[in-house]
Amino acid sequence: MRADARMNYDHILMVARDAVAERGANASMRDIARRAGVGLATLLRHFPTREALFEALVCTKLDALTQKADELETSTQPDKALLSWFHEWIAFAQGQKGVVEMMAAAHTNPDSALYASCAAVHSASARLLARAQGEGRARADMNGDDLFGLMAALGWLVDLPSFASRADHLTHIVASAVLACPTGNDVEKAAH
Template sequence: MRADAKKNYNHILAVARDVVTEHGINASMRDIARRADVGLATLLRHFPTREALFEALLCTNLDALTQRADELETSNSPDEALISWFQEWLVFAQSYRGVVAMMAAAHTNPDSALYASCAAVHSASARLLLRAQAEGAARPDMNGDDLFALMTALGWAVDQPSFAPRADHLFRIITGAILANPSTGSASAALDRQN
């Protein structure tokens, strides 16, 4: 990419981040172009779809989250790693209104620009879950798809103004249902540290 095109790309992304933070995933592509002081055609040349724009916006966050799962996998007890990662994912999900619904739709669509990032998040959560299950810290009757569904459900719920104030409580209920014995040992300590 030429230097001027890269500068334009980075400027559009910075403006898009602000607009999306303000208006959520339904932010107007025209509004983003207008605020970035570029034509809609220029915006669409860089980001042909809304999903492509979100992939660019979220890529750094999702890559960092996936890397964080790797770190937690080797540095924490299995239940603490799973709970910490779930909490960090929830913080990410709350940073962009509507992103969870978009990720849930992209999760099974290989043609989506968000598919690779969603697959990485799914894989990271499944690895942490399997590790916790191997240690008897997480219930054995669920898999990575179940965990991703619960993460998505919680992310959607706390995205709603009526449920947002109950985010911590809902988080504790869901993680309590995932862990095999949430009231004992390090599982309880992990949940306590998240509040």
């Protein structure tokens, strides 16, 4: 990429981050182009779809999230790793307004710009779940799709202003449903 094109690309991403922070996933592509001082055609040349723009915006954060799952996978306590994963996911979801809905839609669509990133998060979740199941610490009647669905639902829910303040409580409720026979104290211990 030429230096001037790279500067345009980086500037558009910076402006898009601000627009998405203000308006969420429904930020107008036309508004982003206007704010960036470029034509809509220039924006669309770099990011032909809204998903492509979101993929560029969240790619680094999704990579970091997946890396965190890799670190948690080597944890000595699989239930603690799974609960930590929920908290990492919620922090990600709250920091990327509106992206959870896009990820949920993209996770089964190989043509989506977000598909590879979603597949990596899904795979990381499934590995953490399988590890906890292997040690009898998570429900055996779940699979990675179930866990990804619960995480997406939880992420969507805490993205709503009326539930954001209850994110930790809701995370504990979902964790209690996933972890095998936990008591409230077990979930609390795993969180710390």
